[in-house]
Amino acid sequence: MASSPTPLRAAEVALEPPRSTGIGELDRVLGGGLVAGSSTLLFGEPGVGKSTLALGVLRQVALTGVPVILVAAEESAAQVAGRARRLGPVPEHLAVVASSSVEDVERVLRSHRPTLCVVDSISATRDDALAGATGSVGQVRQVAERLCAAARETGTALLLVGHVTKDGDLAGPRALEHLVDTVVRVEGDRYGPSRVVRALKHRFGPTGEVGLFVLGEDGMREDPDGLGAGPGPALDVPGVVWTATLDGTRAWPVEVQALVTAADGTPRRVAHQVSGPRLSLMLAVLEARCATGLAGRDVFATTAGALPATEPGVDVALAVAVASARSGVRVPRDLAVVGEVGLAGEVRPVAGLDRRLDALRRRGVQRVIVPSGATDGPPGLEVTVARRLDEVLEGLGLVDNP
Numbered sequence: 001m002a003s004s005p006t007p008l009r010a011a012e013v014a015l016e017p018p019r020s021t022g023i024g025e026l027d028r029v030l031g032g033g034l035v036a037g038s039s040t041l042l043f044g045e046p047g048v049g050k051s052t053l054a055l056g057v058l059r060q061v062a063l064t065g066v067p068v069i070l071v072a073a074e075e076s077a078a079q080v081a082g083r084a085r086r087l088g089p090v091p092e093h094l095a096v097v098a099s100s101s102v103e104d105v106e107r108v109l110r111s112h113r114p115t116l117c118v119v120d121s122i123s124a125t126r127d128d129a130l131a132g133a134t135g136s137v138g139q140v141r142q143v144a145e146r147l148c149a150a151a152r153e154t155g156t157a158l159l160l161v162g163h164v165t166k167d168g169d170l171a172g173p174r175a176l177e178h179l180v181d182t183v184v185r186v187e188g189d190r191y192g193p194s195r196v197v198r199a200l201k202h203r204f205g206p207t208g209e210v211g212l213f214v215l216g217e218d219g220m221r222e223d224p225d226g227l228g229a230g231p232g233p234a235l236d237v238p239g240v241v242w243t244a245t246l247d248g249t250r251a252w253p254v255e256v257q258a259l260v261t262a263a264d265g266t267p268r269r270v271a272h273q274v275s276g277p278r279l280s281l282m283l284a285v286l287e288a289r290c291a292t293g294l295a296g297r298d299v300f301a302t303t304a305g306a307l308p309a310t311e312p313g314v315d316v317a318l319a320v321a322v323a324s325a326r327s328g329v330r331v332p333r334d335l336a337v338v339g340e341v342g343l344a345g346e347v348r349p350v351a352g353l354d355r356r357l358d359a360l361r362r363r364g365v366q367r368v369i370v371p372s373g374a375t376d377g378p379p380g381l382e383v384t385v386a387r388r389l390d391e392v393l394e395g396l397g398l399v400d401n402p
């Protein structure tokens with residue numbers, strides 16, 4: 001049957017539509033939800049919120065009245081129950097199996113045929129017939145292969161939780177990439193609450209889409225406007241400016257912060273959650289095109305909150321934050337700047353300007369400086385066009401004050 005060619009036009013699209021995870025921000029990343037019989041790898045650094053997000057999905061799907069199973073390979077059923085209660089009342093159809101044996105999981109899949117099964121984690125599940133330490137590439141591959149096959153057979157949507165370390169990076173997940181249908185990463189600085197969820201591979205849909213969350217006491221809360229990345233009280237100091245960054249098709253507001261201090265020895269340039277190369281570029285342009293004296297100064301730049309902003313659309317914000325820090329002149333808190341900066345000091349257009357402006361308006365920003373060719377912007381937002389970085393700095397009074 002499988003070996004005889006079929007005209008492609010006659011081949012019916014037999015794929016079932018994805019089933020919503022009940023979490024809009026995750027559905028967006030998954031192209032609608034989880035597909036029956038498919039396997040999804042959910043990975044990220046320790047403590048980033050993988051188990052919390054997986055439990056959130058289990059709860060939501062269980063609430064629709066279908067059987068879902070959590071295989072806890074790292075914790076006892078009692079520990080999982082405690083964790084689940086933290087997120088609210090535990091739904092009736094959510095069952096737990098505490099086991100780290102791949103055979104147990106296969107048995108559970110075949111006998112219960114759950115709609116959804118989460119294995120937390122694949123790194124802690126092993127095949128005793130195979131040598132090798134639990135979590136080794138060989139073990140993890142073997143376990144994933146067996147579980148993916150079982151899920152296909154039972155029509156279960158399988159969600160595998162995987163570990164990564166900062167240096168070992170994708171050692172685990174990369175070994176699994178080709179075995180699973182979808183690979184999703186949970187990103188975020190563990191010391192801040194904001195989380196970005198991103199599809200790196202997707203057999204059934206597009207990649208590049210991101211979902212925004214805030215990790216809190218009560219789980220992974222959806223943050224569709226990306227406001228969780230913002231600071232608490234309004235800071236009214238030099239070196240701080242609002243901008244909006246773009247990732248996938250999402251834009252969210254972000255505050256760029258800079259500090260300029262006298263260097264003790266060779267000047268240091270430190271970029272945290274912003275692009276190091278782009279910061280260097282902005283410092284060169286500030287020196288060469290805007291007469292901002294940075295020689296013999298340490299420059300530090302970061303974003304407030306846990307989300308990075310590394311794309312060129314935040315160039316103007318980087319430069320303005322540094323110039324503001326250098327001059328000691330504050331940037332108004334109701335103002336934001338958006339734009340890429342070229343080596344000639346020109347302000348260049350950015351992708352997704354409308355989306356960025358919309359994000360800033362939701363944040364409560366009232367005025368935005370944008371590159372030429374800009375739209376009028378959403379209602380309630382005053383938009384000013386700038387062609388050169390030195391114009392922007394002059395307009396804001398950020399002239400060097402040695």
Ligand SMILES: Nc1ncnc2c1ncn2[C@@H]1O[C@H](COP(=O)(O)OP(=O)(O)OP(=O)(O)O)[C@@H](O)[C@H]1O
Nearest residue numbers: 044045046047048049050051052053082083086163
């Ligand atoms: N019972 C709890 N009470 C309070 N906070 C918790 C509890 N369980 C987890 N957390 C916090 O929630 C965050 C996310 O935890 P979670 O277990 O979802 O992360 P993870 O990515 O699965 O981590 P790991 O790689 O260690 O399995 C962690 O920072 C943790 O400190």
Ligand SMILES: [Mg+2]
Nearest residue numbers: 050051052120
């Ligand atoms: Mg976990």
